[in-house]
Amino acid sequence: MATRQTRTLARFMMAPSVMLLLFWMIVPLAMTLWFSFQNYNLLNPGNVSFAGLFNYKFFYTDPAFFQSIWNTLVLVVGVLLITVVGGILLALLLDQPIFGQGIVRILVISPFFVMPPVAALVWKNMIMHPGYGVFADIAKFFGAQPVDWFAQFPLLSIVIIVAWQWLPFATLILLTALQSLDGEQKEAAEMDGANFVNRFIYLTLPHLARAITVVILIQTIFLLGVYAEILVTTNGGPGYASTNLPFLIYRTALLGYDVGGASAGGVIAIVLANIVAIFLMRAVGKNLDR
Amino acid sequence: MARAVSTRSKVGWTIAAWVVALIIFFPILYTVITSLKSEPEAIAGFNLIPSFTLENYVEVQTQRDYFRPFMNSVIIAVGSTMLGVVIAVPAAWSMAFSPTHRTKDILMWMLSTKMMPAAAVLVPIYLLFRDFGLLDSRIGLTLMLMLINLPIVVWMLYTYFREIPGEILEAARMDGATLWGEIWYVLTPMAVPGIASTMLLNIILAWNEAFWTIRLTTTNAAPLTAFIASFSSPQGLFWAKLSAASTLAIAPILIMGWFSQRQLVRGLTFGAVK
Numbered sequence: 001m002a003t004r005q006t007r008t009l010a011r012f013m014m015a016p017s018v019m020l021l022l023f024w025m026i027v028p029l030a031m032t033l034w035f036s037f038q039n040y041n042l043l044n045p046g047n048v049s050f051a052g053l054f055n056y057k058f059f060y061t062d063p064a065f066f067q068s069i070w071n072t073l074v075l076v077v078g079v080l081l082i083t084v085v086g087g088i089l090l091a092l093l094l095d096q097p098i099f100g101q102g103i104v105r106i107l108v109i110s111p112f113f114v115m116p117p118v119a120a121l122v123w124k125n126m127i128m129h130p131g132y133g134v135f136a137d138i139a140k141f142f143g144a145q146p147v148d149w150f151a152q153f154p155l156l157s158i159v160i161i162v163a164w165q166w167l168p169f170a171t172l173i174l175l176t177a178l179q180s181l182d183g184e185q186k187e188a189a190e191m192d193g194a195n196f197v198n199r200f201i202y203l204t205l206p207h208l209a210r211a212i213t214v215v216i217l218i219q220t221i222f223l224l225g226v227y228a229e230i231l232v233t234t235n236g237g238p239g240y241a242s243t244n245l246p247f248l249i250y251r252t253a254l255l256g257y258d259v260g261g262a263s264a265g266g267v268i269a270i271v272l273a274n275i276v277a278i279f280l281m282r283a284v285g286k287n288l289d290r
Numbered sequence: 291m292a293r294a295v296s297t298r299s300k301v302g303w304t305i306a307a308w309v310v311a312l313i314i315f316f317p318i319l320y321t322v323i324t325s326l327k328s329e330p331e332a333i334a335g336f337n338l339i340p341s342f343t344l345e346n347y348v349e350v351q352t353q354r355d356y357f358r359p360f361m362n363s364v365i366i367a368v369g370s371t372m373l374g375v376v377i378a379v380p381a382a383w384s385m386a387f388s389p390t391h392r393t394k395d396i397l398m399w400m401l402s403t404k405m406m407p408a409a410a411v412l413v414p415i416y417l418l419f420r421d422f423g424l425l426d427s428r429i430g431l432t433l434m435l436m437l438i439n440l441p442i443v444v445w446m447l448y449t450y451f452r453e454i455p456g457e458i459l460e461a462a463r464m465d466g467a468t469l470w471g472e473i474w475y476v477l478t479p480m481a482v483p484g485i486a487s488t489m490l491l492n493i494i495l496a497w498n499e500a501f502w503t504i505r506l507t508t509t510n511a512a513p514l515t516a517f518i519a520s521f522s523s524p525q526g527l528f529w530a531k532l533s534a535a536s537t538l539a540i541a542p543i544l545i546m547g548w549f550s551q552r553q554l555v556r557g558l559t560f561g562a563v564k
Binding site for chain 1: 299306308315333388399409414415416437440494501515536539540547558
């Protein structure tokens with residue numbers, strides 16, 4: 001079909017995007033890998049030497065390392081649980097016949113457009129602050145002791161904030177998928193006497209399966225990199241209680257000036273992300289075939 | 291077709307949905323309300339009716355020079371989007387209209403670059419930026435955000451372009467249109483809505499990006515994300531001012547976002563959910 005001329009042209013037209021992304025993929029990756037085998041401290045940049053696996057060993061034996069991996073997992077899984085379950089319920093609710101559906105949708109989707117530093121600072125100061133926050137006001141109203149969220153439950157607090165940001169995304173995707181469900185199928189099931197629970201389990205949930213997969217995989221990519229929310233609320237603390245892997249890398253690199261150690265952490269983060277990526281590529285790739 | 295819905299059940303669902311929606315929206319609403327309070331009022335306990343003062347908005351500008359980070363955000367978000375679209379349109383066009391057996395692989399590979407965790411390459415990017423004098427520069431940040439969003443831009447444009455019927459091109463070709471004529475007179479008018487949607491979503495993503503914008507800037511090129519993050523340190527009375535700065539920072543993108551719900555679904559799921 002395509003003539004040779006158009007094929008050459010097609011290559012020519014793709015070249016800028018492909019070259020840029022190739023550069024973007026290979027250069028930082030190669031540098032990270034290279035630095036991870038070097039003794040390289042920004043405070044002593046003249047003294048760089050081969051380190052072998054020392055940086056990996058250093059990172060691996062650091063107690064903060066396992067805590068940060070654990071925190072990363074808790075953050076990702078916690079937010080996924082809240083947003084997927086909450087998103088399904090919300091999507092089902094918004095799919096009902098209601099007055100002012102357009103406005104309700106706008107209200108629900110809004111948190112997704114709030115930049116992370118704003119979301120985190122608003123929650124930290126106005127909602128969760130133990131002295132003046134809304135939660136404290138509610139607690140006082142019921143005569144209870146206000147909770148000092150970021151001191152007592154630092155990781156949970158961050159999970160709540162991030163879940164608030166991503167719940168709209170899950171809801172919107174699932175609602176879109178829900179609305180593509182064939183109305184006649186629903187009616188047929190209703191006429192056959194299937195109750196709400198059965199309709200949900202045997203009709204709605206299978207229909208939503210792919211959308212749920214997509215939500216989980218895409219959120220995981222973003223949740224693995226949560227950073228600003230931690231920076232402006234707990235700064236990773238108390239201790240390392242709310243430090244995730246990206247935050248630990250940032251700490252090692254720009255606060256500890258340890259290029260080698262941070263790069264070893266970076267390589268580990270890339271390996272983790274790739275495990276997730278393989279699953280995502282499969283799911284999205286399958287869709288491309290249709 | 292249409293099912294008869296009893297008014298009573300509709301009212302019930304409506305109340306439930308509005309209550310939930312208002313709870314979810316509440317932090318944003320409360321930020322706007324607090325921005326209209328005085329500082330002592332802001333910490334005086336729960337109160338939904340502010341004194342409607344605008345002093346915080348004035349002070350955010352006069353004391354913290356709000357306009358500078360705002361312009362940085364505009365320049366970086368719009369600049370990186372325009373640059374990205376200019377680079378991505380030819381690629382997406384050729385993949386949509388003259389696909390080869392490798393097109394799918396190239397698309398998947400582009401998507402895979404998006405999986406690289408930002409923090410993992412913080413060190414090399416930081417050092418490269420330092421060595422090339424790009425730290426705290428708008429140009430550096432514009433390039434950076436263009437690169438990280440380029441895969442999404444190519445993908446989105448590709449899904450839009452693929453929906454343009456190929457027969458139209460063949461008809462134009464039969465009528466003797468040159469290749470550039472094809473692009474300019476036939477494709478461009480049909481592609482404009484898709485390009486506009488892509489730009490809209492990309493501006494939103496660039497505006498809210500909060501890793502590179504914070505780490506690669508200090509003062510000169512700091513956009514709103516970094517500006518707001520700098521509010522995390524000061525002590526004392528600053529909530530009303532923080533709220534005013536926050537309201538200003540999120541308002542434009544919130545409004546854009548309301549109009550981009552469909553594009554958001556499509557763009558962020560890479561066409562898997564429409």
